[in-house]
Amino acid sequence: xxxxxxxxxxxxxxxxxxxxxxxxxxxxxxxxxxxxxxxxxxxxxxxxxxxxxxxxxxxxxxxxxxxxxxxxxxxxxxxxxxxxxxxxxxxxxxxxxxxxxxxxxxxxxxxxxxxxxxxxxxxxxxxxxxxxxxxxxxxxxxxxxxxxxxxxxxxxxxxxxxxxxxxxxxxxxxxxxxxxxxxxxxxxxxxxxxxxxxxxxxxxxxxxxxxxxxxxxxxxxxxxxxxxxxxxxxxxxxxxxxxxxxxxxxxxxxxxxxxxxxxxxxxxxxxxxxxxxxxxxxxxxxxxxxxxxxxxxxxxxxxxxxxxxxxxxxxxxxxxxxxxxxxxxxxxxxxxxxxxxxxxxxxxxxxxxxxxxxxxxxxxxxxxxxxxxxxxxxxxxxxxxxxxxxxxxxxxxxxxxxxxxxxxxx
Amino acid sequence: xxxxxxxxxxxxxxxxxxxxxxxxxxxxxxxxxxxxxxxxxxxxxxxxxxxxxxxxxxxxxxxxxxxxxxxxxxxxxxxxxxxxxxxxxxxxxxxxxxxxxxxxxxxxxxxxxxxxxxxxxxxxxxxxxxxxxxxxxxxxxxxxxx
Numbered sequence: 001x002x003x004x005x006x007x008x009x010x011x012x013x014x015x016x017x018x019x020x021x022x023x024x025x026x027x028x029x030x031x032x033x034x035x036x037x038x039x040x041x042x043x044x045x046x047x048x049x050x051x052x053x054x055x056x057x058x059x060x061x062x063x064x065x066x067x068x069x070x071x072x073x074x075x076x077x078x079x080x081x082x083x084x085x086x087x088x089x090x091x092x093x094x095x096x097x098x099x100x101x102x103x104x105x106x107x108x109x110x111x112x113x114x115x116x117x118x119x120x121x122x123x124x125x126x127x128x129x130x131x132x133x134x135x136x137x138x139x140x141x142x143x144x145x146x147x148x149x150x151x152x153x154x155x156x157x158x159x160x161x162x163x164x165x166x167x168x169x170x171x172x173x174x175x176x177x178x179x180x181x182x183x184x185x186x187x188x189x190x191x192x193x194x195x196x197x198x199x200x201x202x203x204x205x206x207x208x209x210x211x212x213x214x215x216x217x218x219x220x221x222x223x224x225x226x227x228x229x230x231x232x233x234x235x236x237x238x239x240x241x242x243x244x245x246x247x248x249x250x251x252x253x254x255x256x257x258x259x260x261x262x263x264x265x266x267x268x269x270x271x272x273x274x275x276x277x278x279x280x281x282x283x284x285x286x287x288x289x290x291x292x293x294x295x296x297x298x299x300x301x302x303x304x305x306x307x308x309x310x311x312x313x314x315x316x317x318x319x320x321x322x323x324x325x326x327x328x329x330x331x332x333x334x335x336x337x338x339x340x341x342x343x344x345x346x347x348x349x350x351x352x353x354x355x356x357x358x359x360x361x362x363x364x365x366x367x368x369x370x371x372x373x374x375x376x377x378x379x380x381x382x383x384x385x386x387x388x389x390x391x392x393x394x395x396x397x398x399x400x401x402x403x404x405x406x407x408x409x410x
Numbered sequence: 411x412x413x414x415x416x417x418x419x420x421x422x423x424x425x426x427x428x429x430x431x432x433x434x435x436x437x438x439x440x441x442x443x444x445x446x447x448x449x450x451x452x453x454x455x456x457x458x459x460x461x462x463x464x465x466x467x468x469x470x471x472x473x474x475x476x477x478x479x480x481x482x483x484x485x486x487x488x489x490x491x492x493x494x495x496x497x498x499x500x501x502x503x504x505x506x507x508x509x510x511x512x513x514x515x516x517x518x519x520x521x522x523x524x525x526x527x528x529x530x531x532x533x534x535x536x537x538x539x540x541x542x543x544x545x546x547x548x549x550x551x552x553x554x555x556x
Contacts, residue, residue: 015478043481047500053482057498060483290479290508297478318507323520327507364503366512376510392512393457394466399418402464405511406416409552410469 002027004303005089005097007079007241008105009033010042011289012270012296014060016103017069019300019308027304030097031066031073032089037130038066038073043289045133046161049140055130079106084245086266101303104253104261104268105296106238108287112231116210123214123228127158128235136162139228143167147216147224149208150232151178153319158230159200160321170224172203172216182317182328187345187361191326194343198322237272237285250274252285257311259299267303269295279314279330279356279374286315312375318364327364330357330374337389348389353379366392411490412551414454414527414536416464420546421456423463427538427547428452431467434528434537451517453525454538465538465547468492468513468525476505476514484522491529494522 004020006013009031017029039060047053066073078092086102110126118124125136136158140146144166148155151173163169173180177188178195192202203224208216216224237252248254248262252274259267259275270292274283294310301308316329324343334351344362348355348370355373369392372378384396394402404410429445431452436444454467470492477485477492484499485492501520517523527549528536539549 041482043502044500052500053498058482289481290475290504293478316507318502318504320502325503327503329507364506365515366509367507368505368509368514369512371508372510387459394512395458395462399462402418405469406418406464406466407552408415409413410471410511 002100002304003098004029004101004103005032005099006030006103006105007032007082007089008103008107008270008272009035009039009073009075010105010107010270010292011039011060012105012107012292012299013103014039014065015293015296016105016267016269016300016303017071017296019297019302019306020304021069021300022297023301023304023306026070027100029069029071030099031071032077032079032091032097033073033075034078035129035131036075038063040130041289042129043157045127045130046157048130048133049137049158049161050164058130079241081244082241082266084263086263102266103259103296103299103303104241104266104272105270105292105299106241106272108235108237108271110231111234111236113233115208117213118211120213121211121229125228125230127154127230127232136228136230140165141227144227145225146170146228146230147172147226148230148232149173150230150234151175151202151204152181152232152234153179153317154235155230155232156195156321157319158232159195160198163199168201169199170201170203170226172207172218172224174205174207174219176205178202178204179319179326182315182319183326183359184332184347186340187326187347187359190343190345190361191321191324194324195321235271235287237274237287239272242266242268250283254283255295257298257309258302258307259295259310260302267299269299275313276311277313277315277331278311278377284315286313288315288317290316314371314374316371318367324362325360325364327360327367328358329371330355332357332359339390350380350385353381355380368392369394411470412527412549413470414467414525414539415548415550415552416466417546417548418458418462418464420544421458421463421465422544422546423456423458424543425456426541426543427454427465428456430537430541431525434531434533435523437532439532449518451515451523453515453523455515457512466511466513467538469511470525470527475508475510479504479508491526492524493526494524496521496523 253268271287298308298310349357388396432450438444
């Protein structure tokens with residue numbers, strides 16, 4: 001009987017477990033989980049602070065998932081190293097977990113730059129894990145002035161989650177706009193205005209030069225007094241286990257379309273990896289939940305002796321603040337179609353007969369039709385792209401394709 | 411498994427399916443009180459142009475990308491039916507971002523709702539099918555993909 005080990009207990013690990021069990025009903029699976037919680041929906045930690053969910057509803061799977069799946073979970077365990085052939089994981093406790101197939105699903109960690117004086121700040125937090133959120137939750141008071149360093153997805157969701165509970169929220173970022181990894185300047189400004197209208201203050205193109213206790217001195221010379229600070233500057237893939245045994249690592253652990261690392265027999269999935277982005281035609285870290293699940297599932301199937309390829313990865317995000325949603329996908333390259341209408345923006349990017357990416361602010365009905373064109377690499381000459389530009393509709397597909405979609409099992 | 415299928419040659423674009431869907435899921439027993447003068451949020455919608463029309467609702471995919479993408483674990487496959495747990499959904503709309511059929515849309519509260527084949531509402535069978543005057547929407551078993 002084949003045995004399995006998974007380092008990590010996030011969504012990629014669950015995908016991996018379900019992938020393994022789709023092929024192998026019995027082989028024992030050991031999960032090495034640094035966090036002491038059952039798998040939860042990490043992107044929901046801001047909703048927890050906002051009161052829109054709770055720890056019970058944040059579960060990713062039901063309470064007897066691990067039992068039903070025949071998994072042993074070692075909570076509070078850290079992997080110190082792995083055998084170079086992937087047949088053993090040595091824990092920091094000294095214990096060794098042996099396995100026939102191994103998946104690294106270690107996720108990412110907050111990247112904290114060396115701010116001068118950071119050790120003088122009495123209340124400082126990261127915002128990555130459920131424990132981070134619970135710690136922040138316990139520290140927030142109605143009178144709190146909060147400084148968030150980082151105007152990316154994590155920092156802004158944190159800002160939204162807490163702004164109704166505290167006296168003030170200020171967000172600073174060295175970038176000159178919010179959500180700079182996914183939005184252009186015009187779209188970023190729309191999102192920023194909406195956030196400002198809901199009480200969040202921004203200091204963009206500026207960051208902390210040094211901390212002096214509960215005061216941040218900014219690069220441009222201003223200072224900000226705060227009661228607590230959240231550091232959401234960025235994240236880094238946890239690649240150490242693979243790097244330590246000489247596996248190929250870039251910004252993430254390099255994986256192929258079957259989620260195998262450069263070391264035969266060792267697989268990796270989720271935010272710790274760097275796989276092929278088909279919209280870019282290059283490898284990159286795509287740290288989003290859908291990718292984690294899909295990669296994990298493919299890894300699991302292949303670990304169990306099946307054959308699953310996941311070769312449709314693209315960056316894609318649906319993120320809303322105070323009711324205004326931004327949906328983005330793919331790569332912003334090539335020719336552009338755009339509609340700008342008050343607080344609604346649509347930008348479609350295409351190149352070489354393929355839709356490469358889009359940004360939708362506000363209106364987003366049936367956006368998945370655009371996403372599928374990117375993921376499926378649908379030749380634009382095979383559909384009515386002129387119609388699709390103005391409306392995401394399956395009417396733009398040839399009748400025969402539509403007959404398959406709506407008249408058959410898909 | 412029985413699914414909802416459409417035949418675009420027969421669809422008259424009368425939109426009755428949208429009203430029947432909204433009523434069946436309203437929890438009310440009077441269609442006028444349930445729908446009159448209110449915006450409706452049906453789980454099926456008619457698409458098309460002046461030449462062709464057809465109704466779109468959840469395909470209950472064999473390999474559902476929405477379930478795999480849901481950041482809240484709110485979407486799940488219950489047997490062959492894709493369901494949403496509205497108590498768990500946070501309204502992030504990731505499922506709208508990934509559904510290749512454009513079949514999903516949130517309800518009036520911003521939380522997702524979707525076609526669950528009327529199996530648990532007062533209709534007990536798809537209301538869109540039951541009320542379609544031209545049998546352009548049917549509920550039947552067709553060849554399952556291997």
